[in-house]
Amino acid sequence: MSSVFDPAVLVLNREVNTDYLRFLKERDGAADRRAGTLARREAYFAAIDAHPVPYEGPPLEADFRAALGAGASSSSPALALWMAIAASANEGEKYSVERILASRPPQADPEDPMTYIELEELYHTRLLLDAIKTLGVDYAVKAPPLWVRFLASTMIFAPKSIEYMVVFFSEVVGTVLFAALARKARELVDPATATGGRIVSLIEEILVDEVGHVAFARAQLGPVRLWIAKQTVRALAGAMYRATPAIRALFDTEALAEAAINLDLSTLPAHIRARAFMVEAPVATGLAPA
Numbered sequence: 001m002s003s004v005f006d007p008a009v010l011v012l013n014r015e016v017n018t019d020y021l022r023f024l025k026e027r028d029g030a031a032d033r034r035a036g037t038l039a040r041r042e043a044y045f046a047a048i049d050a051h052p053v054p055y056e057g058p059p060l061e062a063d064f065r066a067a068l069g070a071g072a073s074s075s076s077p078a079l080a081l082w083m084a085i086a087a088s089a090n091e092g093e094k095y096s097v098e099r100i101l102a103s104r105p106p107q108a109d110p111e112d113p114m115t116y117i118e119l120e121e122l123y124h125t126r127l128l129l130d131a132i133k134t135l136g137v138d139y140a141v142k143a144p145p146l147w148v149r150f151l152a153s154t155m156i157f158a159p160k161s162i163e164y165m166v167v168f169f170s171e172v173v174g175t176v177l178f179a180a181l182a183r184k185a186r187e188l189v190d191p192a193t194a195t196g197g198r199i200v201s202l203i204e205e206i207l208v209d210e211v212g213h214v215a216f217a218r219a220q221l222g223p224v225r226l227w228i229a230k231q232t233v234r235a236l237a238g239a240m241y242r243a244t245p246a247i248r249a250l251f252d253t254e255a256l257a258e259a260a261i262n263l264d265l266s267t268l269p270a271h272i273r274a275r276a277f278m279v280e281a282p283v284a285t286g287l288a289p290a
């Protein structure tokens with residue numbers, strides 16, 4: 001296919017919205033905004049809670065706590081760095097969604113994909129914390145840096161057209177990081193074991209969601225906002241990845257930034273694409289919604 005920023009690829013947002021809503025209802029089940037739950041996600045976590053898996057590797061807590069801050073280095077255990085990245089990867093989205101949910105009435109529109117997306121983001125925090133817990137550490141997510149909180153707070157008052165552009169930008173940066181974390185998880189743990197399989201499943205559930213978030217947000221943008229989003233990724237993605245010491249220690253941040261600028265969802269692993277919402281056969285044309 002092509003980069004998500006390619007303006008020559010027309011996606012019909014009405015069709016994407018209808019298809020994506022059908023996909024979300026199937027994947028998530030009924031959404032309850034007041035309770036902050038999605039029926040099928042609750043079932044997923046109930047199954048996880050009913051079958052805890054033992055962690056039998058070396059203790060990671062001290063290295064993990066060090067890797068959360070300036071103690072992260074390329075000599076830290078890779079799994080501790082992975083956990084530190086997971087611990088902060090959803091700080092911004094969690095904070096933004098909690099602000100949004102608190103600012104709007106609890107009756108969500110079940111026909112609006114954003115209803116499901118917002119709730120999925122809450123589950124991402126739980127998925128990440130469960131992955132860390134599976135590696136023997138209990139952790140609670142912290143508030144994100146001040147500039148993220150500021151951006152999230154201003155978004156509540158932004159018109160939809162701006163909101164979708166910022167959502168798209170954040171989803172692209174996030175998806176590249178989650179794709180890297182998912183790939184790395186398969187290197188660091190053995191997916192054939194109960195513990196390794198659990199960790200891979202938890203991180204890949206997030207990646208499957210994020211692919212849909214990117215595709216949906218992208219479909220709401222015309223060529224101008226698509227271009228602005230691309231310039232914003234070009235300007236900020238590298239700095240955003242570098243801001244987390246553990247990301248610098250575990251990954252090549254320039255390669256991550258390049259992957260964000262050129263994000264092509266069709267290059268994700270086949271087993272992820274098979275489960276994710278992919279916009280199939282977009283029409284190549286110079287026209288796109290404004």
Ligand SMILES: [Fe+2]
Nearest residue numbers: 090093121124
């Ligand atoms: Fe997320």
Ligand SMILES: [Fe+2]
Nearest residue numbers: 171174210213
């Ligand atoms: Fe997302």
